[in-house]
Amino acid sequence: MDFIVHQSLKIVESGVIPDHAIRAAIRALSKKRLIQEGRYDPEQGAHRYMDVLNMLKKSEIAVETDKANEQHYELPTEFFQAVLGKRLKYSACYFPTKTTTLDQAEELALQIYCERA
Structure with a gap:
């Protein structure tokens, strides 16, 4: 298929x-x-x-992590430092308001993970 x-x-x-x-x-x-x-x-x-x-x-929380990691290693670290927040979180962020910064959104997403784990 x-x-x-x-x-x-x-x-x-x-x-x-x-x-x-x-x-x-x-x-x-x-x-x-x-x-x-x-x-x-x-x-x-x-x-x-x-x-x-x-x-x-x-089901598992994360699947095919090896494949995802491979794809991320294709780019230099400097790329992620330029486009991600201070936590270098590339999977998801939480923006509750229009004024939420990228760094705040990373932290908020991590807090949600902890609350729901």
């Missing part, structure tokens, strides 16, 4: 397929996914939600 998706993306990105056709395909795929997720049936949606929630509770 990955091969088909990869080839399809190459064709779409080449500009051969008209924009309206791409949009129609995206709408059809989105509708199919919403049906699968139970969007149009509240009872089915609630069951699907609980299934996903239970799956998440049983």
Whole structure:
């Protein structure tokens, strides 16, 4: 399936397929996914939600960390020092207000991790 998706993306990105056709395909795929997720049936949606929630509770917190670390090592340390906050946190930050700084957002995200652990 990955091969088909990869080839399809190459064709779409080449500009051969008209924009309206791409949009129609995206709408059809989105509708199919919403049906699968139970969007149009509240009872089915609630069951699907609980299934996903239970799956998440049983799953690992972080997956494929080796692959992620490899990708990060492709860039020099100076890059991260230039674009991240003082904690060099690249996974997520929490910005509760428009005036929250990057350093504050890193700290707030770490506090949330501790509270929820």
